[in-house]
Amino acid sequence: MRFILRRLGFYLIAFWASITLNFLLPRFMPGDPVSRMFARTQGKMQPEQIEALRKMLGVDTRPLWEQYVDYMHNILTGQMGVSISRFPTPVTEVIASQIGWTLLLGGTALVFAAIIGNLLGILAAWRRGGAIDSALPPLLIFIGSFPYFWLAMGALYLFGVVLGWFPIRHAFTDGLEPAFTWEFIGDVGAHLVLPALTIVLVSIGGWMLGMRNTMIATNAEDYITMAEAKGLRPGRIMLRYAARNAMLPSVTSFGMSLGFVVGGAMLTEVVFAYPGVGYQLLNAVQGLDYPLMQGLFLTITAAVLLANFLVDILYVRLDPRVRSN
Amino acid sequence: MTTAILKKPTEPTAARKPNRSFVHGLITNKKALVGMIVMLVFIALALLAPVLFPGDPSRITAMASLEPSPEHWLGTTAKGQDVLALTVHGSRSSLFVGLIVGFGSTFIGILVGLASAYFGKFIDEALSLVTNVFLLLPGLPLLVILAAFLPPGLGTVILVLVVTGWAGSARVLRSQALSIRSKDFVAAAVVSGERAGRIMFREILPNMASIVMGTLLGCVIYGIGAQAGLEFLGLGDVSTVSWGNNLFWAGNEGALLTGSWWVFVPSGVCIALVAFALALINYAVDEVTNPRLRKIKTPKNTERSAAK
Numbered sequence: 354m355r356f357i358l359r360r361l362g363f364y365l366i367a368f369w370a371s372i373t374l375n376f377l378l379p380r381f382m383p384g385d386p387v388s389r390m391f392a393r394t395q396g397k398m399q400p401e402q403i404e405a406l407r408k409m410l411g412v413d414t415r416p417l418w419e420q421y422v423d424y425m426h427n428i429l430t431g432q433m434g435v436s437i438s439r440f441p442t443p444v445t446e447v448i449a450s451q452i453g454w455t456l457l458l459g460g461t462a463l464v465f466a467a468i469i470g471n472l473l474g475i476l477a478a479w480r481r482g483g484a485i486d487s488a489l490p491p492l493l494i495f496i497g498s499f500p501y502f503w504l505a506m507g508a509l510y511l512f513g514v515v516l517g518w519f520p521i522r523h524a525f526t527d528g529l530e531p532a533f534t535w536e537f538i539g540d541v542g543a544h545l546v547l548p549a550l551t552i553v554l555v556s557i558g559g560w561m562l563g564m565r566n567t568m569i570a571t572n573a574e575d576y577i578t579m580a581e582a583k584g585l586r587p588g589r590i591m592l593r594y595a596a597r598n599a600m601l602p603s604v605t606s607f608g609m610s611l612g613f614v615v616g617g618a619m620l621t622e623v624v625f626a627y628p629g630v631g632y633q634l635l636n637a638v639q640g641l642d643y644p645l646m647q648g649l650f651l652t653i654t655a656a657v658l659l660a661n662f663l664v665d666i667l668y669v670r671l672d673p674r675v676r677s678n
Numbered sequence: 679m680t681t682a683i684l685k686k687p688t689e690p691t692a693a694r695k696p697n698r699s700f701v702h703g704l705i706t707n708k709k710a711l712v713g714m715i716v717m718l719v720f721i722a723l724a725l726l727a728p729v730l731f732p733g734d735p736s737r738i739t740a741m742a743s744l745e746p747s748p749e750h751w752l753g754t755t756a757k758g759q760d761v762l763a764l765t766v767h768g769s770r771s772s773l774f775v776g777l778i779v780g781f782g783s784t785f786i787g788i789l790v791g792l793a794s795a796y797f798g799k800f801i802d803e804a805l806s807l808v809t810n811v812f813l814l815l816p817g818l819p820l821l822v823i824l825a826a827f828l829p830p831g832l833g834t835v836i837l838v839l840v841v842t843g844w845a846g847s848a849r850v851l852r853s854q855a856l857s858i859r860s861k862d863f864v865a866a867a868v869v870s871g872e873r874a875g876r877i878m879f880r881e882i883l884p885n886m887a888s889i890v891m892g893t894l895l896g897c898v899i900y901g902i903g904a905q906a907g908l909e910f911l912g913l914g915d916v917s918t919v920s921w922g923n924n925l926f927w928a929g930n931e932g933a934l935l936t937g938s939w940w941v942f943v944p945s946g947v948c949i950a951l952v953a954f955a956l957a958l959i960n961y962a963v964d965e966v967t968n969p970r971l972r973k974i975k976t977p978k979n980t981e982r983s984a985a986k
Binding site: 363364366367370371375378379494495497498499500501502503506507509510514515609611615617619620623624631634635638639646647649650653654657658661 | 807810811813814815816818819820822823824825826827899903906907910911912913925928929934935937939942943945946949950951953954957958961
């Protein structure tokens with residue numbers, strides 16, 4: 354319980370740090386973002402909205418700490434202002450309509466990469482020097498060396514443009530009504546294949562090597578020799594004795610890699626024009642939509658922190674040493 | 679992962695031996711050799727770029743979107759620029775930024791890691807907290823938001839990449855420095871009244887040379903990849919020629935949809951080759967310093983104690 358509380362405190366501090374960063378950045382940046390944005394909306398903004406924006410982005414004559422208290426209050430009550438590029442939709446609404454797609458893409462890719470990567474790692478460590486162990490790691494390191502977005506471009510070109518197997522843009526076909534029908538789900542699935550495949554390809558190597566290296570250490574433990582001496586089936590020893598005990602670092606990296614997946618998903622989303630938060634963040638940057646940019650950054654951070662917290666809770670369940678501490 | 683080299687640092691003979699075998703091991707290691715050759719080729723290309731392809735590489739020299747041919751080995755872009763010249767010149771900015779970012783973030787990582795491990799207590803708590811917060815904040819969105827608010831330019835790119843890249847190396851180096859901090863020779867140095875800076879940089883740092891090298895390589899890989907990502911999003915310095923910018927223009931000019939594969943393949947392959955070569959050297963360093971990961975004849979050994 355103390356462990357959980359400590360971690361919770363840490364995540365709160367991390368979240369506070371990102372809010373503060375959001376607060377400070379526009380205030381120490383040269384130039385005035387509000388007038389730049391105002392020029393962009395071509396006078397569609399109401400005077401009070403401009404006033405609110407000025408406050409939010411720091412074009413404000415009040416003392417800094419007063420602005421800070423105000424800003425914190427707004428963020429914690431979910432008032433992130435209105436989006437400029439999608440004027441006058443509130444930022445929270447824009448984010449809500451998009452975060453689902455990122456969760457779908459990132460989640461699918463993460464789960465597939467983790468499962469396949471860990472299984473390959475288990476097999477590689479179990480048959481050291483075998484085919485999987487000698488051929489796959491260099492190949493996967495090589496694939497992992499390509500930038501996410503470049504693999505995405507390659508996949509889009511090869512499977513989307515040249516072969517035409519999969520759709521190349523967006524999350525579902527234009528004009529199709531989002532609904533829980535097989536047609537729609539199948540369509541979303543087809544649009545998901547290429548973006549998810551890129552992320553899986555890039556991240557799978559890290560999982561495999563991590564698992565392999567932990568598993569090699571585990572394989573040298575006495576209880577493995579003991580299990581062999583007892584005459585247990587090799588498959589049982591591999592999965593229930595060795596792999597099970599080598600899993601813990603993988604669980605930790607599951608949490609850690611979430612941040613990377615969000616980043617990778619972001620670039621992939623841009624290549625495929627996939628309507629998730631990453632694609633939106635880039636649009637916001639290009640459209641000088643500072644409120645949306647800040648809102649998206651906070652949302653992504655909050656999601657990553659929350660996911661890490663869940664992994665911590667899982668960790669307590671899995672590792673009794675943490676509980677007794 | 680690389681604690682093995684430090685198993686017996688208190689015995690003078692054992693302390694010197696790993697160093698010699700480290701260099702020897704690295705040269706005889708196939709992975710390291712391949713990696714170093716690839717790196718040398720790219721460094722030579724980057725240095726020789728103005729000689730090989732004199733003049734501004736982004737000037738328009740031919741018809742648009744030509745396929746690879748004897749005149750233009752890698753074809754031309756949708757604007758009519760020579761892709762090979764762009765790619766070779768691109769290596770200059772990409773390698774330069776990668777190296778600067780690598781050294782910068784490793785340097786901060788060393789400072790933070792050593793200070794944490796040496797002073798301990800409150801300083802360690804505070805520095806570790808900052809490190810962990812930076813590690814947890816999602817890197818690319820942070821990169822994007824920083825780049826969006828700061829004035830565009832090469833300096834911003836480097837600054838932003840160092841800010842987002844140092845935390846990982848600080849964490850690794852701190853844990854390594856902690857284990858050296860508890861060794862007898864450090865205690866002896868403290869007792870004999872050596873200054874803190876000297877103990878940190880002359881006593882502790884040389885004993886973690888191999889892990890510093892691993893971290894440095896990792897940071898360079900990060901720098902090159904992250905720069906490319908940032909530039910691909912159009913958030914870098916669009917006026918320079920670099921691999922990331924080449925890909926940004928390729929995407930912008932619709933090279934994918936028009937089927938001009940030769941425009942986006944070379945820069946991506948170059949990034950991958952450099953990252954792969956550095957990763958190979960990195961794994962080789964790991965293998966040389968961590969006997970457990972080396973190829974061994976008998977697959978099971980009886981030694982226990984968890985590596986890592």
